[in-house]
Amino acid sequence: MKLFDVYPLYDVEPINAYDCIVVDKNGIEYLDMYGGHAVISVGHSHPHYVKKLKEQIEKIGFYSNAVQNSLQSRLAKKLGELSGYDEYQLFLCNSGAEANENALKLASFYTGKSRVIAFNNGFHGRTSAAVATTDNTKIISPLNAQQDVTFLPLNEIELVKTELEKGDVCAVIVEPIQGVGGLDEGTTEFFTALETLCHEFGAVLILDEVQSGFGRSGKFFAHQYHGITPDIISIAKGMGNGFPIGGIMIAPHIEPNYGMLGTTFGGNHLACIAALSVLEVIETENLIDNTRLTGEYFLSQVQQIPGLQKVKGKGLMLGLEFDFEVSELRKKMIYDEHIFTGGAMNKKLLRILPPLTIGRKEIDQFIKALHNVLVEEKVGL
Ligand code: PLP
Numbered sequence: 001m002k003l004f005d006v007y008p009l010y011d012v013e014p015i016n017a018y019d020c021i022v023v024d025k026n027g028i029e030y031l032d033m034y035g036g037h038a039v040i041s042v043g044h045s046h047p048h049y050v051k052k053l054k055e056q057i058e059k060i061g062f063y064s065n066a067v068q069n070s071l072q073s074r075l076a077k078k079l080g081e082l083s084g085y086d087e088y089q090l091f092l093c094n095s096g097a098e099a100n101e102n103a104l105k106l107a108s109f110y111t112g113k114s115r116v117i118a119f120n121n122g123f124h125g126r127t128s129a130a131v132a133t134t135d136n137t138k139i140i141s142p143l144n145a146q147q148d149v150t151f152l153p154l155n156e157i158e159l160v161k162t163e164l165e166k167g168d169v170c171a172v173i174v175e176p177i178q179g180v181g182g183l184d185e186g187t188t189e190f191f192t193a194l195e196t197l198c199h200e201f202g203a204v205l206i207l208d209e210v211q212s213g214f215g216r217s218g219k220f221f222a223h224q225y226h227g228i229t230p231d232i233i234s235i236a237k238g239m240g241n242g243f244p245i246g247g248i249m250i251a252p253h254i255e256p257n258y259g260m261l262g263t264t265f266g267g268n269h270l271a272c273i274a275a276l277s278v279l280e281v282i283e284t285e286n287l288i289d290n291t292r293l294t295g296e297y298f299l300s301q302v303q304q305i306p307g308l309q310k311v312k313g314k315g316l317m318l319g320l321e322f323d324f325e326v327s328e329l330r331k332k333m334i335y336d337e338h339i340f341t342g343g344a345m346n347k348k349l350l351r352i353l354p355p356l357t358i359g360r361k362e363i364d365q366f367i368k369a370l371h372n373v374l375v376e377e378k379v380g381l
Helices: 047-059 070-083 096-111 157-164 188-201 269-284 287-302 327-335 360-376
Strands: 014-018 021-024 029-032 089-093 115-119 149-152 169-174 204-208 232-235 246-250 308-314 317-322 349-352
Touching: 029 360, 047 269, 070 089, 070 269, 089 096, 096 169, 096 204, 096 232, 096 246, 115 157, 149 157, 157 169, 157 188, 169 188, 188 204, 269 287, 287 308, 287 317, 287 360, 327 360
Parallel strands: 115 149, 115 169, 169 204, 204 232
Antiparallel strands: 014 021, 021 029, 089 246, 232 246, 308 317, 317 349
C-alpha cells in the first residue's frame, strides 16, 4: 500500500534528535527552529522525559478510563500549579483538534445553544472538513457539520456584540496569537471586551492555546498577557513534547456529568507521564523565563535582517514577514544552511517555533544563516 499523498515533503529524513538538533539519515545535523509545528517544547529526547517514559512503558502504558489512573490527577495538579488555574478541571484527549471539538461540544451542552463565533484566519484543527475552505480565511474546524459558525474579523468588537445580541451563540473561540493563520493577535482591549460580552450574553469563551500554550509565548498561556480568564482553555502540541496528548481546562462553573465527554486513548498512562515530565522540565529549567529572554534577544538581533517588513508574535512563537513569498527562502535554509523553519497561510511569513530550551548561540546561528541566504544568495531581494 502506498501513502495517501497529502503532504509536500522536503527531502530530509530525521532519524535522531537531541535538544534543538535534528540529525538526518546521512548524519547531517539541522538546527530545529520549528519544533515540528511548535510541538517540541523541552527539546528533543530530553533525558528526564526519556527516562520517565521508559520507566512507565515497562510498568503499564494503557488502560481504559473505566478504572482509576492516578497519573491523570498528578498531571492535573501540576498543570494547575504551573498555569495558575488550580481550581479548573481537566479533560484529556489526544490532539488539538479533539481538544477544540470537546470544548465546543461542552459549550453547546452548557448553554443549550449551538452557533459559534470564530475569527478570520483562525485555525482550530481538522477533524471535520465541513467548514474547511481553501480560500485561506475560513478554515476553522473541528466544528461539526451541523454547527453554524460565524467568522468575524479580529479586533472588531462591535461586530461580535451584534452577533452575541442575537442570543443563539454557545461559544466564542479564539487563539490568543494566531498560529497557522499568521501570528495576528487581538489587543488587550479586544480580549477584555470579549470576556465581558461573553459573560453578558451567556456565551462560553474558549481560548485555543493549542499552539501558544505551555510557555511558548513567554507566559504559561498567551492570554495571560491580557489579564482575562477564559471559561475553557484548549491545550495540546508542546504539552507532550511529541507524545500525542491534548486536553481542555474547564472553569469550575461548568459542571460535569457522566457520559458528557469521553475518549478511548485520552489520558493514557504514557501520555500523562509525557505531559507530567514536560511540566517538570519547564519548572526545573525555568523554560518560561528562558523563552521570554531568548525571544527578546531574537527580536533585538533580527532587526538587522535585510528585507524584513515586520516581526510578529511573542516569546518563541514568532513570525518574520517579508515582502516576498518565503518558500524559496525556507528551501535554502534547509538544504544550504541546515535549519528548519515554518511557513504559514500568509505565504510571506517565516514562522519560528524552536524548542523552548534554545539559547543565544542558536539564535546567532539562525540570524547568520538567514543573512547569508538573503544577502549572499540574494533570495527574495
Ligand atoms: N488549534 C491550533 C491553534 C493549532 O495551531 C492547531 C494545529 O496546528 C490545532 C488547533 C489542531 O491541532 P492538532 O493538529 O493537534 O489536531
